[in-house]
Amino acid sequence: SFQLGTSLVGTLGYYATVWYVCKGDNVMGDEWNFFNGLGYMVLGFFGPPVFSIIAHKLTKKKAAIIACNVGILAYGGTWFLYNPDYPLLQILASGGMAFAGASIWMIHGSIGADIVDYDELHTGERREGAFASFGSWILKLGNSLGNGIIPGLILKYSHFDASLPQQTPETLTWIRSSLALFPIAGLTIAILFMLSFPLTKERVIEIRKEL
Numbered sequence: 001s002f003q004l005g006t007s008l009v010g011t012l013g014y015y016a017t018v019w020y021v022c023k024g025d026n027v028m029g030d031e032w033n034f035f036n037g038l039g040y041m042v043l044g045f046f047g048p049p050v051f052s053i054i055a056h057k058l059t060k061k062k063a064a065i066i067a068c069n070v071g072i073l074a075y076g077g078t079w080f081l082y083n084p085d086y087p088l089l090q091i092l093a094s095g096g097m098a099f100a101g102a103s104i105w106m107i108h109g110s111i112g113a114d115i116v117d118y119d120e121l122h123t124g125e126r127r128e129g130a131f132a133s134f135g136s137w138i139l140k141l142g143n144s145l146g147n148g149i150i151p152g153l154i155l156k157y158s159h160f161d162a163s164l165p166q167q168t169p170e171t172l173t174w175i176r177s178s179l180a181l182f183p184i185a186g187l188t189i190a191i192l193f194m195l196s197f198p199l200t201k202e203r204v205i206e207i208r209k210e211l
Helices: 002-007 012-021 026-058 060-081 089-123 128-157 169-195 201-210
Strands: none
Touching: 002 169, 012 026, 012 089, 012 128, 012 169, 026 060, 026 089, 060 089, 060 169, 089 128, 089 201, 128 169
């Protein structure tokens, strides 16, 4: 749900920067998108080590829930941080997305190993390949939808027109709200899944001993 929710708006950040923050100035928009990417790279680098410490102190389950909440703050914050008067703030939003996303992926891999152990205990089969294949399929599905189909539909039904020097307020509202709400929905569902996740730290240790 995290991957699908966040990938669904994979390209809308660019449109929000160019058409809302920079008011249709493509040159300025491309410059700011470069700095957004730089912020994404830098803060994304720090996410995994920070959440590795959190996971060791609080358990992986709690760390995943915290990381999802950080993502909700980052994506929800785009409504305020993508600001024509203060364009520098959008770098903070972009960096926050990467900080949360990189952390979630790190924890996801570690929890995945625990699930494989649990599956082996109950089936007698070691099926990392099956789990990895399904995860990869979900990733590709999310990227396919998020980098083309869904953003295209949002732009179409919001009446986006690249030939106009500026977009209508309604169009910009569609873009900005979609950029925030789709990821928030996906991250909220991920939190609900994690709250019901049955494998505690103690149970994982027991499973390893039994195996």
